[in-house]
Amino acid sequence: MRLTPFRAFDWSLRSCGLHGHVTYRPTEEALAARLQTDTAAGEAWRCLRCESFVVGPPAHSGPAADAPIVLRGRALRDAAILRLLATERGIRGVLLVALAYGIHRFDGAEGSLHRLFERYLPTLKPLADKLGVDLQTTGPVKLIEKALSLHHSTLIWVTLGVLAYGVLQLTEATGLWLMKRWGEYVAVVGTSLFVPLEVYEMVDGFTWLKLAAFVVNVAAVAYLLWSKRLFGIRGGHAAFEAERHAESLLEIEHAALQAD
Numbered sequence: 001m002r003l004t005p006f007r008a009f010d011w012s013l014r015s016c017g018l019h020g021h022v023t024y025r026p027t028e029e030a031l032a033a034r035l036q037t038d039t040a041a042g043e044a045w046r047c048l049r050c051e052s053f054v055v056g057p058p059a060h061s062g063p064a065a066d067a068p069i070v071l072r073g074r075a076l077r078d079a080a081i082l083r084l085l086a087t088e089r090g091i092r093g094v095l096l097v098a099l100a101y102g103i104h105r106f107d108g109a110e111g112s113l114h115r116l117f118e119r120y121l122p123t124l125k126p127l128a129d130k131l132g133v134d135l136q137t138t139g140p141v142k143l144i145e146k147a148l149s150l151h152h153s154t155l156i157w158v159t160l161g162v163l164a165y166g167v168l169q170l171t172e173a174t175g176l177w178l179m180k181r182w183g184e185y186v187a188v189v190g191t192s193l194f195v196p197l198e199v200y201e202m203v204d205g206f207t208w209l210k211l212a213a214f215v216v217n218v219a220a221v222a223y224l225l226w227s228k229r230l231f232g233i234r235g236g237h238a239a240f241e242a243e244r245h246a247e248s249l250l251e252i253e254h255a256a257l258q259a260d
Helices: 011-019 029-035 074-108 110-130 139-148 152-177 181-204 208-227 230-246 249-259
Strands: 024-026 036-039 042-046 053-055 060-062
Touching (some): 074 181, 074 208, 152 181, 181 230, 208 230
8 A cells, every 4th residue: 555645635724724714705695605604603604725614704805806815735835845945045045144254254363263273283183193084184174274375355255255145045035935926036047057056066076965955956946947837937927827816716616606
């Protein structure tokens, strides 16, 4: 027997459980009748998200055209994926901004760091030799050695570059978290620009962490392009909006009413 725990996962019920039901009474009486029923506990209205009948008056009312577009089913799954990507981008952005600040502080304390590096590295070498560690070839030591050899002007440009990249990541995170279309475009363009650099880094020195980051970024770009229909793919924005409206419970009931 195959185990498919996510096949039967109801994203709509999960969202209603976390945020509550969304009920709406359209002013069109025929349409309202399809969303309302009478129970022993009183009137009940269908939730626009999970379609369950909720006892009590509707939370909102108005023309059907003014009803909110409530994310349901697959749209909620997509929203969860976007929030996950936004979280990853947000963490990376914060770390990059912190790194830029660290480089800036390092530039002002380069002399003291250089003296500290020359004083304590020889002291630690005998212990490292007993442990079988070559300090001169370790990543942090090589990074410090490279940083100490950079000119002041170079460090300024490095700081600005890292800061700009961090701000870009935070911008992507904000747009993706708020599920804005501009955020999806920024994420695709920004991530794609750095894919060649990631390939170069893997060729220069392969690690599984670099490969994992590369795979995640390429998968994120492919997912956004295909599922969000960016740059005109699969009909573009018009097709994307039509798909969202087609999944609306009010739209479905309105179409059923027209068919009767």
